[in-house]
Amino acid sequence: xxxxxxxxxxxxxxxxxxxxxxxxxxxxxxxxxxxxxxxxxxxxxxxxxxxxxxxxxxxxxxxxxxxxxxxxxxxxxxxxxxxxxxxxxxxxxxxxxxxxxxxxxxxxxxxxxxxxxxxxxxxxxxxxxxxxxxxxxxxxxxxxxxxxxxxxxxxxxxxxxxxxxxxxxxxxxxxxxxxxxxxxxxxxxxxxxxxxxxxxxxxxxxxxxxxxxxxxxxxxxxxxxxxxxxxxxxxxxxxxxxxxxxxxxxxxxxxxxxxxxxxxxxxxxxxxxxxxxxxxxxxxxxxxxxxxxxxxxxxxxxxxxxxx
Numbered sequence: 001x002x003x004x005x006x007x008x009x010x011x012x013x014x015x016x017x018x019x020x021x022x023x024x025x026x027x028x029x030x031x032x033x034x035x036x037x038x039x040x041x042x043x044x045x046x047x048x049x050x051x052x053x054x055x056x057x058x059x060x061x062x063x064x065x066x067x068x069x070x071x072x073x074x075x076x077x078x079x080x081x082x083x084x085x086x087x088x089x090x091x092x093x094x095x096x097x098x099x100x101x102x103x104x105x106x107x108x109x110x111x112x113x114x115x116x117x118x119x120x121x122x123x124x125x126x127x128x129x130x131x132x133x134x135x136x137x138x139x140x141x142x143x144x145x146x147x148x149x150x151x152x153x154x155x156x157x158x159x160x161x162x163x164x165x166x167x168x169x170x171x172x173x174x175x176x177x178x179x180x181x182x183x184x185x186x187x188x189x190x191x192x193x194x195x196x197x198x199x200x201x202x203x204x205x206x207x208x209x210x211x212x213x214x215x216x217x218x219x220x221x222x223x224x225x226x227x228x229x230x231x232x233x234x235x236x237x238x239x240x241x242x243x244x245x246x247x248x249x250x251x252x253x254x255x256x257x258x259x260x261x262x263x264x265x266x267x268x269x270x271x272x273x274x275x276x277x278x279x280x281x282x283x284x285x286x287x288x289x290x291x292x293x294x295x296x297x298x299x300x301x302x303x304x305x306x307x308x
Contacts, residue, residue: 002029003303004067004075005296006060008104010038010082010138010162012264013059016296017070022304026297032066034059035264038082039138039162047087053095061100076299079104080112081139081160109156112295113142117151119298120207120291129204134279135294136212136272138162141279143193145201153197157189159279161212161265161272169271172252179248182274190282206285208235209294211265212272217290218260219243233290237280244273 001021007014017030036059041052048056067075083089084106097103107115116135124131133151135142139160144151168174168182194200208217214233220243221235247255248270255266265272280288 001073001307002071003300004070004072004077005299006063006067006075006077006102006104007296008056008060008077008079008083010080010140010160011268012036012138013056013063014296015063015066017067017072018300020300020304022307026300026304030066030070032063033264034062037138037162037267039160039166042086045087046085048083048089048092053092056092057096057099060096060102064100064102074303075102076303077102077104078299079106080137080295081109081156081158081163084108085139109140109142110154112137112140113144113154113156114151115298115302116142116209116295117144117146117154117298118149118301119293119295120209121149122301123291123293123297124205124207130202132201132203132206132283132285133209133291134207134213134276134283134288135209136161136275137210138268141275143197143279143283145197145203153201155193155196157193159186159189159275161268161275164271164275165268172267173249174270176248179244179270179274182271183278186275186278187282190278194282200284206280206283206288207291208276208288209291211262212269213276213288214290214292215260215262215265215269216240216243216273216276219247219258221290234287235290236287237277237285240273240277240280244270244277247273 005016013034015032018026020026130147133144141157141159144154146152217233217235220239223231255261
């Protein structure tokens with residue numbers, strides 16, 4: 001079957017069309033992305049402004065058009081933290097349904113973590129043992145751990161790259177004091193998160209997913225031989241920490257000249273790097289592997305499992 005997955009996130013509205021059936025790897029057939037950065041469109045009460053709603057409606061409508069032209073059999077449409085936490089979230093969801101005919105499923109933070117964990121588990125396979133997962137979105141950081149397809153623990157922390165940029169790094173480039181404040185804030189939240197996990201979980205693999213982490217791995221990481229023709233992308237904490245001060249001194253409009261830094265992530269990549277660094281420090285992870293599969297693939301796999 002041909003599935004469309006419409007991901008309404010804090011940074012982008014991303015449509016992925018795949019050809020898929022139970023027992024097989026989903027094959028990408030089409031893609032469409034609109035960069036919104038919804039965190040910029042929040043008013044003082046935490047509601048998405050009219051300008052933000054208009055931009056969101058345009059992006060979702062365009063995604064729906066591309067999906068129809070691709071001949072999808074079914075659409076999986078979902079929203080994450082930006083709409084989940086917006087003061088006018090229910091109203092925005094209704095306006096999207098009225099204007100574009102698409103009903104968005106709003107995922108909770110722990111559900112995001114669990115579904116992403118499913119995708120990572122399937123990518124690495126059972127032989128990977130116990131996996132500790134970090135996923136950095138625009139609005140939140142998801143952390144999950146376990147040895148099966150359903151994690152033993154799954155948490156969502158309000159440390160997304162976009163949220164952290166707007167709250168702590170307003171200048172471009174940010175000052176050393178701003179970087180320090182974000183580090184301290186992240187450290188405090190993550191210390192509590194480690195406690196919620198019952199301490200540092202024993203893991204065979206530490207894995208990062210999401211576009212932010214993939215970008216940082218291209219900038220500061222390396223590759224090594226994986227299964228078959230696949231190469232594994234590896235990011236060492238020491239290399240990441242070496243890059244952060246240099247990255248923070250570069251203006252956002254100049255960062256896309258660096259390896260892996262795309263224009264849609266350039267404004268929030270410093271915050272993403274700081275959050276990832278503090279997360280790895282908190283969980284005593286010196287190295288992580290980068291998964292090419294994340295939340296969208298997890299939703300596809302979950303849907304195919306139900307067909308079976």
